[in-house]
Amino acid sequence: MKEIKQIIAAYDTAISQQKNVVLATVVHIEGSAYRAPGARMLIREDGFFTGAISGGCLEGDVLRKALMVIADLRPALITYDTSDEPGNNGIGASLGCNGIIRILIEPVDPDNETNPIALLRSATKERTPSILVTFFNPDDKKNKQQGTRLLLKEDNFDLTSVDQPVESADIKQSFATRSSAFIRYNGQPGSVHAFYQYIAPNCSLVIAGAGNDVIPVVQIAEILGWDITLMDGRTVYNTAERFPGCQLITGNPEEIWNNIRTDAQTAIVLMSHNYAYDKAILKLALNSDASYIGILGPPNKRDRMFKELKEEGIELSAEQIERVHGPTGINIGAETSEEIALSIISEIKGYFAGAPSDTSLKNQSRSVHKRRTRISASIKTYGILILAAGSSKRLGVPKQQLVYQGNTLLGNAVKSAMEIDTGATVVVTTPSDADTLSQLKELNVEIVINGESSEGMSSSIRAGVRHLQNEYPSIQQILIMLCDQPYVDTAHLRQLIHQQQSSGAPITASLYAGRKGVPAIFHSSMFDELLSLTGDTGAKHLIEQSDEKVAIVPFPKGAIDIDTAAMYQELVSGKIQKEADHDR
Known part of the structure; x- marks a missing residue:
């Protein structure tokens, strides 16, 4: 935030002196880099600059390219390969960063009330989180549509006038996880990338x-x-x-x-x-x-x-x-x-x-900086599959209809899922469960009827996956969840998505009671294996078989599911909640 304020002050000085300026922004990195995405440098036409986009090694070259942007008033995306690989003109050997850095240089028009500096100024005015949206196009590095275009507040943003491909679901995900994101939207020409920079208030x-x-x-x-x-x-x-x-x-x-x-x-x-x-x-x-x-x-x-x-x-x-x-x-x-x-x-x-409090940098084998830079697909490429076709033999009554916190267990699960606004939310049930079918119609959720539910949970998974593949070919990830884990909420589902987007793992699972299980996300590379499940084998079996491919999100309360009348009574009495809080 301090650097942003320094850039704003330098901009005001430049405008008062009638000097043209451009803004250079690190919009993405791969591998290691001195500055994270969101680092900025304001460059005046006389070569004076404020801020930094590296440790001093790239500023000189960026300055030369910035003068060209000032001359033709057209944004430019510059890519620097600082690795030690052949063909990078020796840059990597002199920098030692071993990464790829993408820097967007864009002209700043003082007559434009929503220019990048104006948006940054708005971000610093109130002690509320913001998301600053910058678009860049690796396939068309001089595309005129590139640039910093939007400043969004958590409870007040309107996308109706936006002429770029953005999704409110992706914005809500960044706000909920308090993290920046890099989303790829398919468009013409090539793919447009949106850098959603989460800007927290100053400490x-x-x-x-x-x-x-x-x-x-x-x-x-x-x-x-x-x-x-x-x-x-x-x-x-x-x-x-x-x-x-x-x-x-x-x-x-x-x-x-x-x-x-x-x-x-x-x-x-x-x-x-x-x-x-x-x-x-x-x-x-x-x-x-x-x-x-x-x-x-x-x-x-x-x-x-x-x-x-x-x-x-x-x-x-x-x-x-x-x-x-x-x-x-x-x-x-x-x-x-x-x-x-x-x-x-x-x-x-x-x-x-969010840094570890007791770890010396010397003893860390991973990267020093905790940065999420993986380019992800939109939230709309995720589908949620809720399994609700179980017979509840141990309980004696359909667990889907048990009432908890003013709603049924199934109703709570659907509500948590739909708040994320993914590409599709599907519930798999049986044709004989009239109460569940009636409730689902009121919930405005897609219903898949599993006529083979007697085979076991695998049949529900197959039915749900097939439906998502056939009806939503753009779905690339499926989040599978049950309706009998009462403590699964929207926040946990968002953390699973955040972990999957950050890691790119084929499976992202919840960790509880020393085991990995559902809710869990499966990438499209695992869809065939989901479709090959048979009998009463559920997703947990596939997770255990694929241990090395699994990223995790700790979720101790995931171990609590409602299988018996006694457990249900403990749930509604609050006994389970107290025990869970004590264990935490």
Whole structure:
């Protein structure tokens, strides 16, 4: 976010000086690269530039090509092969990145109210997530339609006026998984690619305390461009002279808390060195939206606070306890205030980036950067197959019709599936199940009748796969799910799709009770094997046979399915939920 703001400021300066500019954006990488997709560089006609699209090795060549874009006002997609392979003009040997980098250079028209800089400016105005959409075409590198065209907000986007191939389902998937995506849409000429860049709000750091040891924490956070707020009851410490550029709030916790704004990108760190003050802030922070709450001090300080809160009748949930990091920071052998500050900021940065907290880069065999760069097909190329033709012999009544949370198990499964808006959602049932057939008509879902259900689950899988192949030839992935796993929800199904898009694995399965199972996604390369299943063999059997081809998404609650009346009673009474939370 800091670099984006610097580019916006540089653009404003260039326009005030009546200088033409172009924007260079890393739109895709394969392999290793110094900067991730979304890195940008603003280039003026006089050669001055702001931002970076590499470690300094590509900027010179991009500058030369940018001047050509300024001259003919036409975007250009440039591809750099930094590998050590023959035929790449020796670039790889000098860079050592060993990857392919695609950079889109596009002119910025100041008269266009939706030019790329205007969209970036809009992304920084509010503390809400955005998706910036940039189109590029590897098959037509000077296609005029390439460029940054859309800025979308999660609850407010309209695609009716878009003249490019975008799908709302793909946008919702990026928002739901808080990740960028690269989607290939078939068009003429060639294939148009959409880079959906997920832009999270800037990190907001709220510190309880304004002592001397807070100063280096603030200084490092400022370098990163974070938004910083300080709370303290001492006016002599909490001053603009000591903390220029910070929002300063002075007073007792209860009096000033209403002035604190928190969201999912907020970290709160308690370091006032006043136990009562820190505890009062902790009590308030636990009920806020802040994702990270750090406590400076030893573990027994944290434990004492938890104990006293419990004595006051405040029962902390597992989710609340998970957000508390006490002691705050990572172990780097810190002793001085500056070293402790580095430890604290490092943990917060890693936490919001989803990085492992206890892994040295030296010991990592995989890539240092956790980047999703695989180009995927649209959500519309996925189909969902819900199996609901079982006889429920152990239960004695059709499990599809069991009521849970105001709906039937089947109704909940269909609702979770349809919220994703894939290419098709199909339920396989039997001709004799009148109640299920009646319910499905109200759910506006496609129904496949399996007249061979007595053979077992394999017949339902075959019937569903055949229907999707015949009616939806564009379907490339099938997500198979059951109706008796009550904790399967839209969020988990989205994570499965996200993992499949990221890995490209032939099978992406849920992991529970030490085994891989459904819900699971099968790529088209596995369709013939699904169609070859016989008897009472389900998809889990194929998953076990194909172990090396399987990517996983942990889902402990997937082990819970409703096969007996006793289990159903435990489900509706909440006993299963409590046990699951305790195990977590």
